[in-house]
Amino acid sequence: xxxxDVRGISKRFGGLQALSDVTFSxxxxxxxxxxxxxxxxxxxxxxxxxxxxxxxxxxxxLAGQSLVGLKPHRIAAYGMTKTFxxxxxxxxxxxxxxxxxxxxxxxxxxxxxxxARRCLDRVGLLAVANKQADTLSFPERARVELARAxxxxxxxxxxxxxxxxxNPVEMREIMDLxxxxxxxxITLLVVEHHMRAIMTICDRILVLNFGKLLADGTPREIxxxxxxxxxxxxxxxxxxx
Amino acid sequence: MRSWMxxxxxxVIACVLPxxxxxxxxxxxxxxxxxxxxxxxxxxxxxxxLANQTSLGHAAFFGIGAYTSTVLFMKxxxxxxxxxxxxxxxxxxxxxxxxxxxMRLQGHYFALATLAFGEVLRVIANVWTSVTGGxxxxxxxFTPPSFANYSFKLLLPHAYIALAAxxxxxxxxxxxxxxxxxxxxxxxKENPAAAEVIGIDTTRVKLQAAxxxxxxxxxxGTLYAQVAVFFDPDTVFSAASISIRVALIAILGGIGTxxxxxxxxxxxxxxxxxxxxxxxxxxxGLSQLIFGLILIxxxxxxxxxxxxxxxxxxxxxxxxxx
Numbered sequence: 001x002x003x004x005d006v007r008g009i010s011k012r013f014g015g016l017q018a019l020s021d022v023t024f025s026x027x028x029x030x031x032x033x034x035x036x037x038x039x040x041x042x043x044x045x046x047x048x049x050x051x052x053x054x055x056x057x058x059x060x061x062l063a064g065q066s067l068v069g070l071k072p073h074r075i076a077a078y079g080m081t082k083t084f085x086x087x088x089x090x091x092x093x094x095x096x097x098x099x100x101x102x103x104x105x106x107x108x109x110x111x112x113x114x115x116a117r118r119c120l121d122r123v124g125l126l127a128v129a130n131k132q133a134d135t136l137s138f139p140e141r142a143r144v145e146l147a148r149a150x151x152x153x154x155x156x157x158x159x160x161x162x163x164x165x166x167n168p169v170e171m172r173e174i175m176d177l178x179x180x181x182x183x184x185x186i187t188l189l190v191v192e193h194h195m196r197a198i199m200t201i202c203d204r205i206l207v208l209n210f211g212k213l214l215a216d217g218t219p220r221e222i223x224x225x226x227x228x229x230x231x232x233x234x235x236x237x238x239x240x241x
Numbered sequence: 242m243r244s245w246m247x248x249x250x251x252x253v254i255a256c257v258l259p260x261x262x263x264x265x266x267x268x269x270x271x272x273x274x275x276x277x278x279x280x281x282x283x284x285x286x287x288x289x290x291l292a293n294q295t296s297l298g299h300a301a302f303f304g305i306g307a308y309t310s311t312v313l314f315m316k317x318x319x320x321x322x323x324x325x326x327x328x329x330x331x332x333x334x335x336x337x338x339x340x341x342x343x344m345r346l347q348g349h350y351f352a353l354a355t356l357a358f359g360e361v362l363r364v365i366a367n368v369w370t371s372v373t374g375g376x377x378x379x380x381x382x383f384t385p386p387s388f389a390n391y392s393f394k395l396l397l398p399h400a401y402i403a404l405a406a407x408x409x410x411x412x413x414x415x416x417x418x419x420x421x422x423x424x425x426x427x428x429x430k431e432n433p434a435a436a437e438v439i440g441i442d443t444t445r446v447k448l449q450a451a452x453x454x455x456x457x458x459x460x461x462g463t464l465y466a467q468v469a470v471f472f473d474p475d476t477v478f479s480a481a482s483i484s485i486r487v488a489l490i491a492i493l494g495g496i497g498t499x500x501x502x503x504x505x506x507x508x509x510x511x512x513x514x515x516x517x518x519x520x521x522x523x524x525x526g527l528s529q530l531i532f533g534l535i536l537i538x539x540x541x542x543x544x545x546x547x548x549x550x551x552x553x554x555x556x557x558x559x560x561x562x563x
Contacts, residue, residue, distance in 0.1 A: 105440030
């Protein structure tokens with residue numbers, strides 16, 4: 001069953017064609033990696049999917065529901081949300097309150113608090129629930145972002161570099177978590193620069209280059225696609241993969 | 242000692258305090274206005290504190306409230322209590338009308354736009370003489386003292402009504418702060434884009450908060466009219482003595498907390514009166530100068546409000562939660 005269907009998404013910022021005619025569809029329950037060089041349009045694309053940026057053309061359909069022209073909060077209610085690459089927590093609030101606020105999308109305060117504890121437990125941050133969000137380290141804050149997005153009860157979850165600055169142990173934990181979310185029936189789109197992680201966890205990889213979809217295939221296909229290797233991975237591919 | 246015990250003690254003191262003052266005297270008037278301004282700052286706090294949208298135009302709703310009940314009483318003999326409900330309706334409507342164009346603005350731009358709206362209403366009230374009486378002002382018609390007409394011989398009942406208003410507005414503020422709306426407003430304050438992405442209808446929540454705040458402010462305007470008996474547009478729509486003073490009280494006390502506006506009002510209103518009392522006989526303007534200097538010192542000493550004083554105290558005394 002197709003959960004997410006993207007047709008001909010284009011977006012221009014002044015003289016820059018940030019996205020051009022991006023088309024693909026995702027069956028429910030996949031982990032899909034989105035890779036590409038810096039400035040390829042990955043974050044712009046995520047922002048477009050969740051409604052923060054309005055595309056010039058194209059349609060996004062989530063579980064049969066058209067999301068064209070909807071505001072982000074409506075898209076979240078239909079079941080798609082994202083984490084922020086540069087981490088956008090409510091810094092003055094506690095970690096628990098950050099996540100609880102997301103739970104209010106589907107629950108009252110009391111139930112949302114329970115949900116928030118459960119989500120924090122999943123990302124391994126229950127111990128710091130009552131700390132002010134600002135006081136956490138960057139990798140911790142990225143995980144709070146993940147817990148907060150999770151607490152909205154998404155069908156499709158877009159993760160924008162949640163593994164940045166993680167040590168190998170933490171990275172393995174996050175990879176396990178992403179797999180377990182997939183096992184719960186959540187479909188995940190993952191932007192990540194760490195090639196080994198992407199190649200390991202993804203069922204499928206999309207390659208974005210200058211706003212265009214360059215390739216779409218299994219990790220094995222992507223790694224051996226000469227066009228991809230030429231355009232993006234280059235020699236560093238041999239070093240990482 | 243627990244926080245509910247502090248609240249109970251404060252309430253008892255607040256109830257006894259008016260009885261200890263001369264019921265027709267100067268200080269009971271100051272106390273009544275202190276309660277009233279604390280309630281106004283608390284109403285402001287819903288938008289200004291929780292969403293951090295620093296409105297400098299709340300006099301708009303206050304003035305609408307004062308005029309609505311007074312005009313209804315004067316022209317149609319409608320009791321100010323009912324007038325207060327009409328005031329809430331009009332205040333909410335005005336808040337909605339002002340919020341639509343201003344809510345996309347942030348920081349200084351929001352403050353300036355709301356300030357302008359307040360001033361526009363002041364000008365309108367000054368020229369719309371057929372309804373407001375214009376710059377010569379308006380008097381609440383004299384009636385024999387009765388609760389139904391919200392008319393009393395002494396100031397004492399006014400003090401208790403103002404206290405009741407403060408308690409009610411504070412309870413409403415605290416319910417919002419602790420509830421879903423409070424979480425949503427704080428999220429909007431800290432990161433509007435992230436708030437939207439996790440499912441908060443930021444437009445709707447901001448509108449709701451603005452309307453509640455405007456309604457309460459207008460009702461407090463009615464209370465003011467009944468205490469003051471006579472007022473003019475430049476008083477109730479005043480940018481300096483209503484809008485900015487209310488914001489100042491909340492900021493000085495500590496925005497976003499229920500205690501802040503109360504601490505702020507009990508500092509600013511009596512201090513202003515004392516300054517006038519002590520220095521008005523000497524050089525003209527000296528009292529305002531000293532008042533201003535004290536405010537500067539206090540803001541430098543406690544930039545996040547008096548509440549922080551409370552918190553650092555309770556941290557030192559075990560068992561007291563703020």
